[in-house]
Amino acid sequence: MEILKEGIKYPKEWVGSFTNVHKFAHLAPDFLYIETRFKLSILDVLKSKNKKIVYFDMEEPNRYFLNDPEFRREKYEFYFDKILTMCPYTAIWLNKKQGKERRMPVFYPIDPDIGPQKMKKEYDVIYSGGLYDPWMFDDVKAISKFNYKFIAHSGILAYKFLANNYFINKIRSKFPKYKIFEAGRKYITESNIPHLEKWNIMSKTKITITHSIVPCPAACLKNIYRADGWQDNEAFRLLPRPNIFSPFKNFIDTLLGKIYLVPQLKSRAFEAALCRSLILCRKDPWNVIERFFEPNKEFVYYEPGKLAEKVKEILADWPKYEIIIENAHKKFIAEYTTQRFFEKYLKNIEF
Numbered sequence: 001m002e003i004l005k006e007g008i009k010y011p012k013e014w015v016g017s018f019t020n021v022h023k024f025a026h027l028a029p030d031f032l033y034i035e036t037r038f039k040l041s042i043l044d045v046l047k048s049k050n051k052k053i054v055y056f057d058m059e060e061p062n063r064y065f066l067n068d069p070e071f072r073r074e075k076y077e078f079y080f081d082k083i084l085t086m087c088p089y090t091a092i093w094l095n096k097k098q099g100k101e102r103r104m105p106v107f108y109p110i111d112p113d114i115g116p117q118k119m120k121k122e123y124d125v126i127y128s129g130g131l132y133d134p135w136m137f138d139d140v141k142a143i144s145k146f147n148y149k150f151i152a153h154s155g156i157l158a159y160k161f162l163a164n165n166y167f168i169n170k171i172r173s174k175f176p177k178y179k180i181f182e183a184g185r186k187y188i189t190e191s192n193i194p195h196l197e198k199w200n201i202m203s204k205t206k207i208t209i210t211h212s213i214v215p216c217p218a219a220c221l222k223n224i225y226r227a228d229g230w231q232d233n234e235a236f237r238l239l240p241r242p243n244i245f246s247p248f249k250n251f252i253d254t255l256l257g258k259i260y261l262v263p264q265l266k267s268r269a270f271e272a273a274l275c276r277s278l279i280l281c282r283k284d285p286w287n288v289i290e291r292f293f294e295p296n297k298e299f300v301y302y303e304p305g306k307l308a309e310k311v312k313e314i315l316a317d318w319p320k321y322e323i324i325i326e327n328a329h330k331k332f333i334a335e336y337t338t339q340r341f342f343e344k345y346l347k348n349i350e351f
Helices: 021-027 040-048 074-079 088-098 134-143 166-174 183-187 195-203 218-225 246-256 268-274 307-316 318-335 338-346
Strands: 032-034 053-057 082-085 103-105 123-131 148-157 205-210 213-217 259-263 278-282 300-302
Touching (some): 021 338, 088 103, 123 134, 123 195, 123 307, 134 148, 134 307, 195 268, 205 268, 205 307, 218 246, 218 259, 268 278, 268 318, 278 307, 278 318, 300 307
Parallel strands (some): 053 082, 082 103, 123 205, 205 278, 278 300
Antiparallel strands (some): 213 259
């Protein structure tokens, strides 16, 4: 197995940089493996070498959100002989549509050799990410009542009621250094720190807040509608179906920052399991996390709007939840390491 090293677009400090699949490359058949966003134009050269190509797509189903051909990569869809995808619903949809099992739904692999050791807990609860939706803002406010950590990634840290408002975003883009309407910024404890440092903090924290959804702004609907048969993808089942009034409604919703929910498997649950921090996951209409961890045995749900109450409940009965943490860690080591990823999806891959 050869791993693509040229034309990579992702930064070093990204969760996909910590798979370390290269450690097992010599044990795999002869094919080219790509696991990050890269310059798609090089595919024309790669395909001419007549080598099988396996792509690990970490951006489905949200690659349909944008109109950018480099992000959607529809032109290059059939350049890949196999696609490992984070979205089980997109895998089912496109395998059926294309009449071939080209996609395999997978998990987030992490090399445990670079993970932190078991550490004494110093903090109650942690959330890492951006604030792209009002409920995310509410959740960070909720955990700020405890001994918490909020590690902000690059991205919008928007004020609750104006998270994706068209006009507000225009104003903010004109005056980027003034952090206009970014009330969430005051809750930050660390920002854009190295990934391994984040894991160290997570390992010192009792509870890690996770979710398995991605906000879909109303402005993105028209791009999703461009995908033939999009409505057959279970990931998009809560999106409105277009009708004659859709252009006007979508215009208003875009101005007001309307957000829809779409499932997206995140790395945070696997990272929390690695770091021995309790996975506290927001309940949603899909609950894709249950494909990998068992509720109340390896992770715990919280209901939307009731995060603070759930955190209090957990902290008041902590020994009970320490068992759940150890169950999740054992499950991760047994099932979700890079070695298991390689053995399950790459070692004996069939084209």
